[in-house]
Amino acid sequence: MNANDTITSKQLVFIIVGAQIAVGVFSLPHLVAIEARQDAWLAVLLGAALPFAVLLIIERLGRRMPEAGFVGMNHLLFGRWLGSVIVFLFAAYVVLFQGIVVRLFSELTSIFLLPCTPLPITIFLVLVGVVYVINKGARVVARVNEILFWIIFALLLLLLLPLVNADYTNLLPAGEAGLACITRGALVSSFSYAGVEILLVFYFLVGRKEEVIKAGILGLSFTTVVYLVVTLVCILVWGHELLQIINWPALSMLKTVKLAVLERPEFFLLAVWVGVGGVPP
């Protein structure tokens, strides 16, 4: 492994956040609300349990063979042949998963920003950005995610704007959906939490392994807070009946706000989100 490709544990926080938060956040409240209704926010909170478990398992695994590398680890665990097959399967999974993300993001862009451009061209453009970033290696991916982290942070504040139309009774009665529905909602939300598995690869690139667990928890917590806030705001603004109909509630609710210079903040948000959605590690 190239010595130039090590990252710091601080950067790992940003990478995990960058891997998890992508295009899913816009539709997350809608998808979860279908299952868990006004308790969608509880479901999102519960859904965070799964990635936390995954994080702990990966960390334990990595600690046993800190220098192995992802491929080496699989070879150690499963032997040469089976290990290679599993590495291949993992790669296929990542490609498939990120393919879905790119596709979703391109469709969203297509609908909101470029209605006349054919979808393949939009997809191609998104891929150009993604490939360019990844081509530069792990370090640069980490640095870019670091910048994007602050952009996500700033955009989150934008998402708080619709709160002027909030109605807290939309949250009531809390817990009415029942444990079964909330659990099902949590399972739906865990799709949005996916991305933490890239730690399997990035664990071995971190310089100080003992800080991985702290960084992982920090990153995951941030994602959880982001999802929780977005879901809460969406429920507060739309109410769960509307939420179940609107495809991208987080984007659409920005339509309700009017700023002095920005007539349609949702365009702005989506345009800036190109970086966020477009950079999977």
Next chain:
Amino acid sequence: MRKIPRRAGPSQYQDNHDSQEIPDSKLPPGYEDKLALLRPYIEKNDDLIARPFYLDSEMKLQACAFYFNGIADDKRLNEHVLKPLMSHSGGWDPGDFPAADRVDLIVRTSISVGQLRKSDSFAVMVHSIFDGMLVLIFETIQEAVIIDIHGGVARAVEEPPSEKAIRGPREGFIENLDINLSMIRRHLRTPRLVINKTTVGRRTRTPVAVIYIDDIADAGLVEQVNRRLDRIDIDGVISAGNIIQYIEDKPYSLFPQVWTSERPDKTIAELLEGRIAVIVDGTPTAIFLPALFVEFFQASEDYLERTFLGSYLRFARFIAFFIAVSLPALYIGAISFTPELVPLDLVVSIAQARKEVPFPVLIETLLQEFIIQMVIEAGLRLPGPVGQTAGVVSGIVLGQAAISAKLASPAVIIIISITTICTFILPSGPLVQATRILRLPLIFLTAGFGLFGFSLGWLIMLTHLSSLESLGLPYFAPFAPMRYSDLKDSVFRIFLWKMDKRPLSIPSQQKQRQGNSGQEGNRDER
């Protein structure tokens, strides 16, 4: 047909130069032998003066002085070298002493010039003559005496026109390396200041000085700079600009990876932060390595003004950079893709103004942008007041005429003017030049794909910035990788007494830089 080799390898280059190589032999003791050796190198040069004279009263010991007319300082040559030598000021004849001691005796008693050395190498002697030294050869003495009495005219020290400061020193570098170095020494008096001189360029043999502070600058970086300078194997160095292009990390990038300044005060500030300065003879510019992206936004007045004003101006510069790079693109994107983004009244007024313009927004913007760039270039080359007039006249007249001829809408003129002004707000020349090009790809991307293309362009630009390195250190440093303590001197410039550490982004041996950290105001007790 003869095949032209695609790349001249080092060996071919060597061949070309063989006739130039000077044999590195020892000098013979005889006077005539030395002259015979030297003759092929000097006989074609009419401006070389060979002045023979005798060293002793019996006219047995012949000597000769070689120097170039106009390079050597006549006054020092006559009064401190030739006169004492010819008048036997020591009151003795060198012939009375053994040959081995003679040269030291002559040097110690009869030459009253400070910079002087001896050499018995033929190559050193020839190079010294052509470097502009005064070279003395003597009968029976093997060594030649090489004396530095460089004279001639140098430009006066003036305020650098491209880096004017309202407050702070008005000194600027000039073309003479020694005077430049003296300006630094005069204001930075630590014994730890190190100045190393090398020569670069096979034929120009340009002196290049590497300057750093011994106990601050990182030793590895110094070595790296020296290695990069040594690796340069070119015919001639015309200006520091040549050197920069050979020592930067990524020549394919649009961003300047080397900081330059014409101000000694800035140079000292950079040295104190652990950077390494390179000054090339013949150019009034110092080069600093490693460079960071933020540095191109730091003007030397930022630190001299009061903190709040300094911070405000710093912040304004970052905004100006964003505007300079993206305003034309944003205009195109907003007008032709998402007019919904802009408040309704503004869209209507822009649309009305654009009604009679026959071109698409892209062409209109590019046309104006191109014209403005031409006006700037024209203003640069014309002599002072004429250039300004040309700029103003062409700006106002062309702008007005373009609007009335319906070639451009007033909006686009405003957009391009704001962009141009914002470009020249940036305090550093190299970044201004980069900005002028950077906006073009963004314009095209946005014209093709609207705000999406705009964001994609910025994403690629940020990625590129994050991947750039200067001397192997991350170029975009206090932002990515984030170095929180260095942010004190980035988008804002906080109180000087709070910046008690040297920038972390530049490795240095001594992190602490001041003792009165946390000194908040002065309250003397009575």
